[in-house]
């Protein structure tokens with residue numbers, strides 16, 4: 206029987222091993238002692254594994270522009286993944302457009318995958334680091350490091366196909382340390398530099414001198430003064446910059462722009478549900494001769510701590526020559542209304558890989574076929590976050606990990622050593 210090696214027992218690798226086990230004998234390796242170490246941490250321990258309104262617009266990277274995401278999704282759409290989980294015995298429900306296990310614990314998703322792997326007799330090798338992959342004739346040979354005994358050596362098995370699902374570089378403590386890029390380069394594939402995604406933004410702006418302040422906002426990212434994306438939701442003010450899911454969703458684009466030396470600015474609308482004219486009128490309600498301090502105009506509109514942040518910025522940028530305390534006059538209110546609708550923050554960096562939820566960049570689409578095999582290396586497949594595609598927050602990255610894992614595992618177990626599919630494509 207054909208033999209498939211799957212490297213990495215994360216979301217993508219476990220799914221690849223399940224799919225490959227239908228047509229081949231599968232060995233699954235992970236340097237961790239347990240499977241799904243990152244999966245267990247997802248969605249704050251609840252695992253948001255899919256989204257009801259998924260589209261290509263939720264993703265970026267060369268696997269989108271090369272049509273590879275589209276090809277995988279056409280074969281293994283959202284319903285396929287849901288039916289698969291149901292057939293494994295997972296109950297799930299929808300909250301705020303996200304699919305979660307009914308138990309609201311990520312362990313349920315991990316456990317049903319582990320259960321399925323056991324039933325399918327997938328041979329799991331824990332605490333085993335794959336150091337090297339070589340092609341010898343029609344087969345692949347792995348060099349392994351057994352982390353418990355510190356013994357290194359060539360695996361005795363010869364594999365017809367290998368699926369690399371070793372993740373990107375986000376949250377490296379869970380085991381994803383960029384090994385896929387090394388393997389890919391050793392076979393001549395092209396790799397785009399990895400950057401942190403779904404993380405906070407860093408700003409030197411005077412506004413960010415408070416912590417634990419939250420506000421519903423809408424955001425626009427400007428790169429070299431050009432519109433580069435928008436999002437909305439709850440922004441958290443921290444003393445190093447803006448954070449929160451709506452900020453995370455723009456961080457990958459900011460990281461890429463900053464890497465290429467471009468200027469990044471975040472425009473924040475603090476009252477997106479009101480027009481500028483309405484904000485002007487709201488501010489006017491509290492303005493007048495009885496005002497004793499600047500913040501009176503924000504009474505009932507913003508929390509006191511958020512008002513302080515706005516006040517700091519307003520005094521520096523709008524009224525630098527006025528004495529403190531600044532008591533805005535009626536004629537100032539139009540200016541303040543427009544300020545509140547478009548606060549501009551210079552962005553000078555993003556959080557690092559330790560705080561990132563996903564990796565931006567990775568193995569380029571041009572090096573792959575639509576069934577996720579290396580273009581010039583028959584039998585070598587890739588899946589999950591190691592590829593150059595990253596999604597928004599909300600179940601999009603796990604959908605990619607599961608669907609690409611299934612696609613790569615299935616194709617790997619059904620392709621002969623010369624790279625031709627010997628199975629019925631419509632099966």
Ligand SMILES: Cc1cc2nc3c(=O)[nH]c(=O)nc-3n(C[C@H](O)[C@H](O)[C@H](O)COP(=O)(O)OP(=O)(O)OC[C@H]3O[C@@H](n4cnc5c(N)ncnc54)[C@H](O)[C@@H]3O)c2cc1C
Pocket residue numbers: 212213214215216217218234235236237241242243244246247248249252253254255333334335336370371372373375376379380381382384385561562563588589590591599600601602603604606
């Ligand atoms: C805190 C956090 C919360 C998240 N929440 C969500 C969420 O709710 N919804 C969502 O859609 N996405 C979420 N994500 C993103 C999502 O979890 C990842 O995109 C996805 O799990 C990636 O799966 P993967 O299998 O490609 O990689 P990983 O899960 O990183 O798995 C890679 C595996 O390969 C192993 N490995 C690496 N190198 C080797 C080697 N050389 N030899 C052997 N083994 C190796 C690692 O130990 C690891 O187990 C979250 C991420 C984080 C960090």
